[in-house]
Amino acid sequence: MDKLWVLFERWHEKSTGWLISLLVFGIFLIPQVKNGWADLGWMNLVIDIAVSFTVYAIWWCSTRVKKHPKNVVGIDLVLVCDTREQEKRVRADFVETLKEVLSNGEVPFSFIMHSKSKAGDIGDLKGASRFMDISGGRFLIKAKAKLRKIDDEERNVVEMVCTVSHSKVQSRVKEFLAEEIANSMRKDDIISHNNDIYQFRNAAERVDVSTRYILALASLVSGDYGFSRSLCIDLKNRLSGRNISDPELIHIKDSLPKFICESYKFETHCLYKRYYENGEESVLKGLNVAVEEALKFVNGARPSIKETT
Known part of the structure; x- marks a missing residue:
């Protein structure tokens, strides 16, 4: 349970969002450049970047500061x-x-x-x-x-x-x-x-x-x-x-x-x-x-x- 608690707290750290985004970008990029950078293509690169930013946005939404309701x-x-x-x-x-x-x-x-x-x-x-x-x-x-x-x-x-x-x-x-x-x-x-x-x-x-x-x-x-x-x-x-x-x-x-x-x-x-x-x-x-x-x-x-x- 202590390990899960540490992972939960680490998830909320700012560096975690960037690390996860870079990891996803690498996972998508490595198979595409396996036979050389010439096979990558601009469209594939744009898709990789878009997916990475989407992952970062999901992390940001899950860790952003909670807001109080109005009139309290x-x-x-x-x-x-x-x-x-x-x-x-x-x-x-x-x-x-x-x-x-x-x-x-x-x-x-x-x-x-x-x-x-x-x-x-x-x-x-x-x-x-x-x-x-x-x-x-x-x-x-x-x-x-x-x-x-x-x-x-x-x-x-x-x-x-x-x-x-x-x-x-x-x-x-x-x-x-x-x-x-x-x-x-x-x-x-x-x-x-x-x-x-x-x-x-x-x-x-x-x-x-x-x-x-x-x-x-x-x-x-x-x-x-x-x-x-x-x-x-x-x-x-x-x-x-x-x-x-x-x-x-x-x-x-x-x-x-x-x-x-x-x-x-x-x-x-x-x-x-x-x-x-x-x-x-x-x-x-x-x-x-x-x-x-x-x-x-x-x-x-x-x-x-x-x-x-």
Whole structure:
């Protein structure tokens, strides 16, 4: 099975497509030039080249980057493992649980796990951005599983590098996003080799919450205030009343009210600017609704004067 797994991964490598095309070209060419190059003929050469390109096109179609459906938030995962057994365990214990918790929420998500051969395409920020442009994803996780001995027990350590898609922003905003990603996404999650389901789910839920939070911030700086707010409110409701010990989740929980208020502030400012410039009645109605919702949230998020006295 390990050999089949290696062959499957090799099939997705770029060099495989060219090698198969050259092999097919050679198989067709050798019998035709057996009695000399003079017997080849232009027509036979054109047919050989056409067949080779057809084979390459079939390979390309079978290995191209999968795309997310429209009107959903796309999450891309590239998982790199050393062995087939390791990949099966990490997929069953971590990836499947992550997919499950991502599906539990008000915002629709699409989750695609790509071949590990795609890891070479996302080695830097440009490559990662280009990859997400093709897949239509908003968040990319590159995870590498390593087997390490911790406290006399063999464990899979999943090291994660994350990239989020957003519109062009100022350098200080990029620095802010980078800092928030560092504060909210743990770089590695230790997954035990024994059947400790709680530990697996805890790790997956932490990545799920961090993913939604970072997507909310990216949407906020991109001007999609409604979507950003819906993610933040969903997270706030999910984390409220829970006894949290992870520093990353504590940071997220404490930051959510601030960013919900920021989304209302930016949205009302943009709507007021549009109404001031164009005088559209529909914009004024949207502005009134946004102000009412903002006041409701602020009154609900902060204790009243009677409660504090």
